[in-house]
Amino acid sequence: MTDIRVFKGNQVGGNVTVITTDQAKIVIDYGEDLPGNTHVENFSIDWDRENVDAVFFTHYHADHIGRFMEIPESVPLYMGECTRRVLLNNYTALRMKEHVKRIDSGKNIHTFEENKGVVIKDTVVTPYHVDHSAFDSYMFFVETPGKTILHTGDYRDHGYRGHKVINGTDIDIMTDTIENEIKLKGRRRVDVLITEGTLAGSDPGRAVYTEKDMQNELAELFRERKHVFLKISSTNADSLLSFYRAARANGMGFYAARHILDQMKVFNEMSRSSELVYDFSLSWPVLRRNDSADTSEKYRRSFAVQRQHMRKEGFVTVVSEYDEDLFEEFSDLEPVLIFSMWEGYINKEIGGEAYNERLADFCSRHNALRIRTGGHAHPRFIAKVIECVDPVEAVIPMHTSDAAAFLTLDIREELKKKIVLEK
Ligand SMILES: [Zn+2]
Ligand SMILES: [Zn+2]
Known part of the structure; x- marks a missing residue:
């Protein structure tokens, strides 16, 4: 059995994903609601009763990691090394001593590396870099005994780490990684895609400011x-x-x-x-x-x-x-x-x-x-990611106040049918 729940997916920021198998319970992100968000759900994990095995953080933005101090020290936290150092600098500058102590102690704070799976009982979580306005951002490929899940975190492709040029051909790194590292050129499938959609409802014809x-x-x-x-x-x-x-x-x-x-x-x-x-x-x-x-x-x-x-x-x-x-x-x-x-x-x-x-x-x-650039994927790129992943079962929108806009994305009809709009 693999149970997937995305909490607060119908808002921008503060999303929490809980993946439960027969043996393991894994949480992805535990952040604050973004200030100014008008419709927010109340949601908290009862850490004493839920027996969570590990919490993985996609990146250092507060809407993904901001509530980590609520998590008991007995629960292992996993994050990128740069994320750990950026948080340490932030909390030091803000003189938040308890936060600094927790991050600096190393007690149950684990750092992961790209493309190296972390084994949590019967489940493996593998992080891959994505381009975003936070430097150290990841998508997670989660393999349970019965399912494979790709959780994108926040992403875009118009930053400096969105594209690379190989032999004169421009390649976007995210779909290249999905195709070659995650799907192994078609030899591995993704059952469920959980993708952010902050800008899913914006005008797909609008030029992207890189x-x-x-x-x-x-x-x-x-x-x-x-x-x-x-x-x-x-x-x-x-x-x-x-x-x-x-x-x-x-x-x-x-x-x-x-x-x-x-x-x-x-x-x-x-x-x-x-x-x-x-x-x-x-x-x-x-x-x-x-x-x-x-x-x-x-x-x-x-x-x-x-x-x-x-x-x-x-x-x-x-x-x-x-x-x-x-x-x-x-x-x-x-x-x-x-x-x-x-x-x-x-x-x-x-x-x-x-x-x-x-x-x-x-x-x-x-x-x-x-003068600024945005941190989130343009609708054309969200569509490209969904097409590339081509999930077998479901597309679950998160980090969006307009999940229904996923139905207007330029993707195949059969993929539109897999979009999960209810919570
Ligand atoms: Zn976010
Ligand atoms: Zn972010």
Whole structure:
């Protein structure tokens, strides 16, 4: 017997998948509801009674991992190594000591590797990389005695790790992995596909704005605007790379607070063995005039030299809504602010509870330009993944407020019949 339950699949974020066999019980993701989500189900696992054998996390976004502290230490948690390090940096910067202690202790925190199966009693879970706005994101291929299940997690194909070119042919990495690593060129079947569908209902005719498009647009913009403040998530590795490369292409320096540079260092280290190295080597901590940590002569000199460079060569400096002083300091150079995050944070109608008034004021005061790439698959790519997997039994939509839109995807009728719309 294999029982598959996707909880909160009909909302974006906070999805939990529970797979139960005769021997094993495995949970995939245990995250928070995204703030501003209007229709959310209440759901919790009763950890004391359920006897869960392992929890696997697809990536470090809070809507997938945010509730891990509710899970007792006796339950093994599995995540990517980069995910573990990014969380450690995040919680350290936020001074969340208990979270840091749990992640750092290594107690029942296990890291997995791509294409290496983790055996949990009668079930094997094998992670494979996917492209997403989180650097370290995975889909899981789950093999139970009676069924094979592919759980995609969040994915897209328009980031830097979405495609590769082999002998002049462009190949999207996700369906290539599904075909060659998971289905073994047709020698293994997938019974059930559980796929995210955040954008399943959006216009399939709309052009996809890729990370590369954004990098090119920024490189063009920075020819004119050399003094740039940037509001961005410290964990969005691809977009950080786009801004960094566009700055370097124009001879501008890249500056950020130390905790953001710490994240960038993790992305650099974790990518060193791959084809695309996330090189942020010419980036520096932005020094502050009133940095009470160090008021020595040496610090004052470093500060003066840094500011000379920033003024002369230009800069991209990552800021927060609390960095008004930096704007004042450079006001004579008429710096531009770029907001590269989800619109809901600065638009109350879209964001609901996620709306951040201070950030919205900050952005409107400085006429922020909105330039960003999305983290989720376009409907054409969701359709391509479903066609590629070609599941025997079912397609279960998750991470979507519009599961019915799966019926409008450009896939074969026989696959449409396998879409499971009820919970
Ligand atoms: Zn998500
Ligand atoms: Zn995500």
